[in-house]
Amino acid sequence: MADERRRLHVVRDGAASSPHDRSRALDSLLTRAGRGDEQAFADLYDAAAGAVYGVALRVLRSPALAExxxxxxxxxxxxxxARFDPATGSARAWIVTMAHRRAIDRVRSEQAHADRLRRHGHLFEASAPEPDDIVDVSYRAWRAERVRDGLSRLSDKQREALELAFTKGYTHTELARSLGVPLGTAKARxxxxLMKLRDLWEESP
Amino acid sequence: MSHLEHQAHTLLAAYVLDAVDRDERAAVDAHLAECADCRADAAALRETVADLAEADAEAPPRAMRDAVLGRVAQTPQLPPTVSQAPSSAPARRRPRRTAWLVAAAAVAVTGIGAAWGALGGDSASRTLERDVIAVASAPDAHTMELALGDSHLVMSDRMDEVAVMGHAAPMPAHGMEYQLWFVLQDGSYMAGPTFVPDDDGDVMTLADLHDETIMGFTVTEEPMGGSEAPTGDMVAEVSL
Known part of the structure; x- marks a missing residue:
């Protein structure tokens, strides 16, 4: 039965639905989950867990910590x-930025620990849990392509700064130190x- | 634009990327509460961060689904509030131990319960909410249904606290409040906090178990300000 669910899920989330439809669907699932609807939450899980886990993994790099x-x-x-208000942004952004923030919080608190582990070579040891297959491959490829394209239009310095802030949780103060530039420069980059990406993606969502 | 506002504005991108320190985050939060333009900017930038993040989507371990749905089935939800931003990391924080205590502090407790009912999003209620989540997230949290709309009572021996949270609670009669009572071993009642649902019927309150051996809880309607001993009709009951 689980397999059937997954298969159906892939069909339902096929290339036919636009990113906008997906985003709206997630808004509605989150709103229903806010009223205590566990089935809506289960559907939300299927739609969003890949992004949540992905951002946690990108930031934390350890599969165990990311999970x-x-x-x-x-x-x-x-x-x-129940706190989610669609008027203030999408469910997608609400969920994913929460995941990013928690991952960054964790990386900051785990930093010393992770450094120790890394020295001993444990952090990147492959733990190979059986992956769930609900992440829609075509959608994911589309997203990745779009992000690659957007990032390629930034200056090298902007990209570097954004990358460090996004994936390493550097505050801009740390960023300035790490890049050897004045604080104002780091902030501006x-x-x-980010604003350039926003403009690009707002033009062609 | 004041210096602080200007600074908050220039920090928006770093803010949505979590690339700010605690003081900067607080400054931006304060500014956002008052500036609709910046809220809209922050929302748009969050979508951009979400785009960035989604490109990294990765299939989670298969067992994670059951683990999450299993936890969700046992996790009570928070009522809605006026504040929109996801609140900051509540889960592992030990609640501040304040004068939530019962017999001795009925007046103070009433004050906070009323503030929640009336104001929803002020700092007292946010503190309360954080503390309630901490109880609900305790490893030994034990959740029981409470027949007050769709409410739950969550108890954590480890934290020595009990929380009431729920929605769709009916309003008590005019001039009355709900009051939580602890049923002690000898069958006597110890007074707990009073509380009233907010306009949306959401309820939330918290009380210290005070190292007492508790046999159960009841909720009664009491005159505004609460009573020393139950006087009103019992509206809900939980035995342990």
């Missing part, structure tokens, strides 16, 4: 679902880079 944080974030999404 822990992803689980906590998804439970937090459930707890806070992050801001200009």
């Amino acid at each position: 822990e944080v992803a689980q906590d974030v998804l439970v937090e999404v459930w707890q806070h679902a 992050v801001r200009d880079g």
Whole structure:
């Protein structure tokens, strides 16, 4: 039965639905989850868990830590679902930025620990849990392509700054130190880079 | 634009990327609460961050689904509030131990319960909410249904606290409040906090178990300000 669910899921999330439709569908699932609808939350899980886990993995790099944080974030999404207001942004952004923030919080608190592990070579040891297959491959490829394209239009310096802030959780103060540039410059690179992406993606969603 | 506002504005991108320190985050939060333009900018930038993040989507371990749905089935939800931003990391924080205590502090407790009912999003209610989540997220949290709309009572021995949270609670009669009572071993009642649903019927309150051996809880309607001993009709009951 689980396999059937997955197969159906892939069909339903095929290339036919636009990113906009997907985003709206997620808004509606989160709103229903906010009223205590566990089935809606299960559907939300299928639609969003890949993004939550992916961002946690990107930031934390350890599959075990990423799973822990992803689980906590998804439970937090459930707890806070009634707080979601579609007027203030999409469910997608609400969920994914929560995941990013929790992952960054975790990386900051785990940094010393991770450094120790890395020295001993444990952090990247492949733990190979059986992956779920609900992430829609075509959609994911489309997203990745779009992001690659967007990033390629930034200056090298903007891209570097954005990358460090996004995936390593550097504050702009740390960024300035790490890049050896004045604080204002580091701030401007992050801001200009992100705003340029926003403009690009708003033009062609 | 004041210096602070200007600074908050220039920090928006770093803010949505979590590339700010705690003080900067607080400054931006404060500014966003007052500036609709910046809220709209922040929302648009969040979508961009979501785009960036989604490109990294990765299939999670298969067992994670059951684990999350299993936890969700046992996790009570928070009522809606006026504030929109996801609140900051509540889960592992030990609640501040304040004067939530019962017999001795009925007046203070009433004050906070009323503030929640009346104001929804002020800092007292946010603190309360954080503390309630901390109880609900405790490893030994034990959730029981409470027949007050769609409400739950969550108890954590480890934190020595009990929380009531729920929605769709009916309003008590005019001039009355709900009051939580602890049923002690000898069958006597110890007074807990009073609370009233907000306009949307959401309820939330928290009380210290005070190292007492509790046999159960009841909720009664009491005159505004609460009573020393139950006087009103019992509206809900939980035995342990």
